Amino acid sequence: MSLNIPQIRADFPILNEKIRGKQLVYLDNGASTQKPQVVIDAESYYYEHQYANIHRGVHYLSQVGTDLYENVRKQVQQFINAKHEHEIIYTKGTTNAINLVAYTFGRKFINEGDEILITEMEHHSNIVPWQMLCEEKKCILKYIPLQADGSINIGDAERLITPKTKLVSVMYVSNALGTINPIEELIAIAHKNGAKILIDAAQAIQHFTIDVQALDCDFFVFSGHKIYGPTGTGILYGKEQILNEMPPYEGGGDMIKTVSFSGTTYNDLPFKFEAGTPNIAGCIALGTAIKYVQDLGIDNIRAYETELLNYATEKLSAIEGLKIYGTAKHKSSVISFLLDGIHPYDVGVILDNQGIAIRTGHHCAQPVMDHYGIPGTCRASFAFYNTKEEVDVLVDGILKAKKMLS
Amino acid sequence: MQTINSIQDEIIEDFSMYDDWNDKYEYLIEFGKSLGKLDEQYKTEENRIHGCQSRVWLHGEIKDDKLFFYADSDAIITKGIVGLLVRVLSGHTPNEIAESDLYFIEKIGLKDHLSPNRANGLVAMVKKMKTYGIAFQAK
Incomplete structure (x- = not known):
């Protein structure tokens, strides 16, 4: 069974919020997930x-x-x-x-x-x-x-x-x-x-x-x-x-x-x-x-999130100078990345200004950052209420940040 | 020599030209890029400002009774922000720095626009600069 995403999105009131005048694109689900109205x-x-x-x-x-x-x-x-x-x-x-x-x-x-x-x-x-x-x-x-x-x-x-x-x-x-x-x-x-x-x-x-x-x-x-x-x-x-x-x-x-x-x-x-x-x-x-x-079905959720992950991985990988950290064969719907020569925090700020919520920093896993010798990463993490359109907004946002910060 | 307040007023005027925060960030980025690099010898743990996600260093030294600041960060927007503070406070007497009222931060809406994390970083930057002022005042 496939999920009815528009109907699901309507269950989460916060997804209608405007952030800094822009439609919220919430991609920080690894940090915490939003709450449906019933909760x-x-x-x-x-x-x-x-x-x-x-x-x-x-x-x-x-x-x-x-x-x-x-x-x-x-x-x-x-x-x-x-x-x-x-x-x-x-x-x-x-x-x-x-x-x-x-x-x-x-x-x-x-x-x-x-x-x-x-x-x-x-x-x-x-x-x-x-x-x-x-x-x-x-x-x-x-x-x-x-x-x-x-x-x-x-x-x-x-x-x-x-x-x-x-x-x-x-x-x-x-x-x-x-x-x-x-x-x-x-x-x-x-x-x-x-x-x-x-x-x-x-x-x-x-x-x-x-x-x-x-x-x-x-x-x-x-x-x-x-x-x-x-x-x-x-x-x-x-x-x-x-x-x-x-x-x-x-x-x-x-x-x-x-x-x-x-x-x-x-x-x-x-x-x-x-x-x-x-x-x-x-x-x-x-x-x-x-x-x-x-009620949504964990297996349906997993299938949809995998589809989002694959779509986002393909789109982000196509951005020149973008490197994904964490490319294991078995992955959950998380993409950690860096733009060449650009501090993750700067990217986070520019994305935030476009209403896109991602996480930047060490993600409370400093040994991982030490392992790669990096100060931190930008992390987009997806939930079942996210859409491919939102991935596209993220990609546009990253391109804009790259242009501003290069 | 401009006063601390006249420099603040200049920055407020600069920022008033932009309606969109995107343009304000462009300004901060360009300003950050225009600043020189801090000499490696000053990038010490003692000069680190904690409370920021990126690394920020601030070095202060006294010349002819005036306190001069030099700062750097590995994030360019942060460098622009600390650069603004340096522009306002550097080259004044320790007393003027310790007593300064940094109203431009509020006026340009910087604090409202920063994540709490970054706002804390900004508070830490101001605190460090004022602490330098107080320390040299006492000497």
Whole structure:
């Protein structure tokens, strides 16, 4: 089934905005995705008609809110095919989820001399928490190197994942380059060596059908705002047994069974990891966002975005002096590029003035930029509401920027 | 010798000729290109202005009781912007620089047009120049 793009675009009110007098062309979906009206409405409807704190209240509104909130947990469980509902932990986002794992699993199970393996293309949020842990526990952080095309070599992974490796933590899709990593193979190699593996799906959840049981990964994390849902929402999936063995993260309300000055007992999963009043409205609207994506069909989305990627790659490649960074065979709808001799920021400013939103800079992946010896890139990232006409506007914008800046 | 304010007024007048920001960017780009390169020896970590996505350096030195600035950036629009600040402030006394009111930034609409990231960079540039003024004032 093909997507009805005009109809989809009508669902996203922001796409009608004029920016600096020009029609907005939003190509910064890697940073965050826009919200359909149903998601905006879900959040405001909850505040207008159903709001109260959840889990504690005996009164009607509290029960309504609790049901809505817990139903989304079930929905997420089905969405990624987790075995149990209580394996779905709400977080503030991907960064928060990775930090949770570093702080709890890392502190308990990773010790001096143990190794944590990431890739050279990771987002800072999948580097820094591990560096912090290594500083504290004297464990060692290693990485699988990048190849010229922005992919990793599975042979390197086989060499670097050893019985010393306690955890492999890798991104499914590179936010800076678009590379899709061979996570099935990485999961198999990690398990063969007795290591656990975390998949950072911040850039994958909006593009691929996910089955965490089939993947057999130990942790799987993503952000709500990258799948057309609210900011400040995210999911940590973990296998039941591992989550049970992990100590709690933050202490506070909701995560306890009993509290007394002689000692406190902790709540069961998933609440053990969910201290304090959460982003209730956000989580409820995340459910709406996931349903929106499911109704369009992830496979339809993927097919259309691939078509856009191929079209944009062809058009951009034809611009003289433009170099694309990240040319792996398996890529998501992200194009990172530079114009010869021109700083990416200058290009971003000129495009912005034409209403075209792209991202410039290091994309929170400084090691990737160091690898290529560049200060940063311009990055256009596409979603299902983008069109080939918008790609054409981008191409015209780049040509104009090139003319002005050369 | 022009005062800081008379130079600001000149820049405001220059910018008032353009309605379109595209033309204003052309102006900044051409201005940036017309500026010389900063000697490599001054491109030090100490002279780096942080808070910008591109690298920006600012070197200040005192000559006959006046403070002179030299700046560079690897992004040309940023170079144009820092160049405007240099044009306004360079060659004045540390006291005049420390006490200056840079109203031209608001008047030409520069701040409104910059991304928050770049606006922060602009604030950092002004701060660094004024800090130079204060430091030399004390000497």
